[in-house]
Amino acid sequence: MGRGVKKRQAAGAPLPQRRKKRGVRLAVAYALQVLFALLAVLLVALLICGVLYVREHIFSKSNGEDQPNGENFTDTGGGAAWSNPATEAIEAYVVVLDAGHGGVQSGCEFDGVLEKDITLAVTMLAAEKLRAEGVTVILTREDDTDVSLDERCRIANNVGADLFVSIHCNSYTEDTSVSGFEGYYHNGTKGQRLAEYILAAANALGVKTRHVKDANYQVIRDTTMPAALMEIGFLSNPAERARLQTEDYQTTIAQAIADGVLAMKAAG
Template sequence: MKKIIVLMFLSLFFLFLFPIQGNAAANTSKIFLNGEQLSLPNDVQVTIVNKNVMIPIRVVAENLKFDVDWNQQARQVKIQQNEKVISLTVDQKQAMVADKQVTLNTAPQILNKTLVVPIRFVSEQMGLSVKWNNQEKIVYLTGSNNESDEASGDDSGGSDTTSLTHVTDIVFADNQLVVSMDGEQVQPVISTLKNPDRLVVDLPGTVFGDLAQPLDQGFNGKLDVTGYPNVSEVRYSLFKRDPGQVRIVVELNNVKDVQFDQNVIADKLLINLNVSGESVTPMPVTPVIDTGRKVVVIDPGHGGSDPGTISITNKPEKEYVLALGLKVQALLLNEPDIDLVMTRDSDIYPTRSERVQLANELNADVFVSIHGNSATSSPQASGTETYYYQRSSSKDLANIIHERLVKALGFKDRRVKNGNLQVIRETTMPAVLLEIGFLSNAAEEKAMSSEEVQAKAAQAIVDGIKEYLGI
């Protein structure tokens, strides 16, 4: 009798952890492994936890021929294929891969009676390229641990994505291409081609991570370039799978020539396009009479059609930096020895070139650009960092403001850095770009959005400007 009771208990337990298909509502999410749709029980869903896509590990592991073993007492699952052993514990971010401890973005959880893990963990530890189509709720998995490679004649041998850099965001705004990456720094290979004219950006050793932009089943996608008459298309794809290589193509429309410059800062690649023949309406400059007062230009970044990064609570960076910029404005207007000029004081979008032009034509004494940072693939990233470009005067200004910001806000000190950014590179006066904190970090985004913290940041910026100018 005791044996029957034990067997019944075990049966109910495994039904709880690894449910069989029942008569629940139809499953709306899908998982494709190397182009083949996996069979999901009706009550097993792909879900999102803390902005991390979570997938049922049992379904994927079994289709990759892994053995799955559950330890009820430890609430731990062991996944094994040959010599590779992965151990995961419910509600713990730390996992073991072989004898090495790794940290997940979000802890494994039991949801709807099945164990789910972050999609990124599957990508990094099970040798798969992973893409989530949020609109259609589809996960695409591509890798070498399958029997179809040989059958299809693919002799690439597959790729180990654990050593690859993940492309997590691709944005095109104001003729600037910004590519965010998570992993080792990548040296891009950039070329220009004719018929049609296009700029080709190859990123060796990369695959797509949790990309914010949509991908089709073939790992291809396009950006919306409405409003850029000289750019007809920006498209991206997983150009090579072994080793991984992401390619981004900027196709140009009716231009005589294209020049570009590039810069890698932290986890971002920035490529500035300078298209000849482009018509730019000059930003009107209000003359500042020479009164002997110092001219300070405050530049709240982005604005209008350019939202900037999107915070963890889905708010655009442009709103945060404008709110902080207006607080800086209010303080500087009370300074009798300073003439203040704002690049924007509402939700409009001056281009970067227009912002530079304004400051240079005013012969300003100081230029300060305000921004919020982001690392969507690393939500734990935090801190304040400040950029200057080469000039010692700009470095001095950066050091002074940065020190005051870090002291006032208490955020992690990410230091002062030399950065090749247009608004601080092409301005002719001491110029800095402030990354106040990370809008992709839940705690910092909450703090940065508060009136109290914004007031502290504004006062620190103003005090730094005054100290630099000797006022």
């Protein structure tokens, strides 16, 4: 106290003015402290973001090579609280569902029933079921629009999907008694397995199935991931056509597709 008084007296300035100046200096010092504190918080936040970014990218890469489906991934360290976002990113399983035809491309048509409407309905139901199981589903169309075959392949290839399933209805006018669910793949054991899993799931749900065959359809040829084209039933067969229009049967077919995809995911 004594020193302060001496100092003030020595400076010789009127007391209120000195006090004001001192107040301003204190305010500036305080503001600087706050600024430094904010900068420190910002640096820490940036550091955390950086660490998370590196973890996510490095782990996704090494995981992708060793364990394609991330099923066996275990956190290799770090705080448990920070490991969750990275783990979720690794486990994202992306499936592209392709509702055949759309817009001006009606597909086959019998008795006013259009293939594009049945394929869209079943695709939307299958997407709902897979999303409920935590699968990331990308649709090539989700309304009555015409999407080119090139574009359907591009969508699947660009997102780097794990699986691709195209959904169509069949027709065989030479013999309208022919019916059943069948699958196609192109040059690849994984595509074949996917089609087989879906048919097996359909079978288990009491659906009449036929066979799995190799075919040169563009959407299963030009897609770079395991791909299957499923002909879910014959619109040329009156009984199957009637079934395919019911929500019950559409739900069963959608369940078979979802089950087959999940079986494929589990098998790796």
